[in-house]
Amino acid sequence: MKQLINQSLKTALLIIKLVIPFYLLADILIYFGILQKISFIFEPITSIMGLSPEVSLSIAAGVLFNLYAAIAFAAPLGLTPYEWTILGLFLGIAHALPVENSIMKKLGMPHWYSTLLRIGVGIVAVIVFRALPIHIEGKTLQKEISLPHYDSFWDMLGNSLYNASVLAVKIIILITIIIIVMHFIKEKLFKNKNLSAPFSIITGIILGITYGAGILIAEKNRLSKKELLFVGTFLMIAHSLIEDPLLFVLFGANFWLLVSIRVILAVIFSYLVVKFYPFKHKTQNF
Incomplete structure (x- = not known):
């Protein structure tokens, strides 16, 4: 129980450190018109995804840092x-690349492969989603985001601090509940299980890429290169399918679409990679 409380407190502190400063920074950039001036640089990427250029900083923060930073940048935009x-689809697949790609490197998967796979499949996931004949509020995308307006800098700062704090509290409550549930899963369901490739997939899907890859790292000498490549590729596309989607559900994203599209693409791309990759070498590195 003490370990659980400490983990929850550490996570809450991390969320506060990331969400509030990045949220304030986003509002400051909007207030002074800086975001509008630099966002055009990323317009080719955001246009492919069907998003306004102003979302580019959220994407950059998510790819380089984590989902909390990405959400903090996106929250003031009124998406x-x-x-x-x-x-949620794109960043659910392609987030925290510097850290998570380093984990996959220990399984013999180079940074270039992890980066191209996750960004490429992230874009494919968005294209697939946009092609689906479904109705979700706001499907007819606006050409321009309705950015917030304030009477003064101090008015903006006060409102931004309040909104950032409310968002941080919501995320902390959600993550605390998830931590408790995950603790139960790890202690009651996964305890004393035999380590294997299928089990690492299940673990990664529920608990995240770090846990799933950790099992593979521990067992990589007992697994073939083909198994490592399949499971590693699968996990990079479909991992943490409870916590990550729920962060975006807070803002109205569709949970089932976020999960189902990623799982289907993970199966397809893992199969294709293993089928067409020439396994000619005995080493576990590409």
Whole structure:
């Protein structure tokens, strides 16, 4: 129980450190018109995804840091549930690349492969989602985001601090509940299980890429290169399918679409990679 409390407190502190400063920074950039001036640089990427250029900093923060930073940048933009689903799909696959790609490197998967796979499949996921004949609020995307306006800098700062704090509290409550549930799963369901490739997939899907890859790292000498490549590729596309989607559900994103599209693409791409990759070498590195 003490370990559980400590983990919850550490996570809450991390969320506060990330969400509030990045949320304030986003509002400051909007207030002074800086975001509007630099966002055009990323327009080719955001246009492919069907998002306004202003979302680019959220994407950059998510890819380089984590989902909390990405959400903090996106929250002040007033995105629709449809746009949050798009953002959740892409960033659910392609987030925290420097850290998580380093973990996959220990399984013999180079950074270039992990980066191209996750960004490429993230874009494919968005294209697939946009092609689906479904109705979600805000599907008819606006050409321009309705950015917030304030009477003065101090008015903006006060409102931003309040909104950032409310968002941080919501995320902390959600993550605390998830931590408790995950603790139960790890202690009651996964305890004393035999380590294997299928088990690492299940673990990664529920608990995240770090846990799933950790099992593979521990067992990599007992697994073939083909098994490592399949499971590693699968986990990079479909991992943490409870916590990550729920962060975007807070803003109206569709949970089932976020999960189902990633799982289906994970199966397809893992199969294709293993089928067409020439396994000619005995080493576990590419």
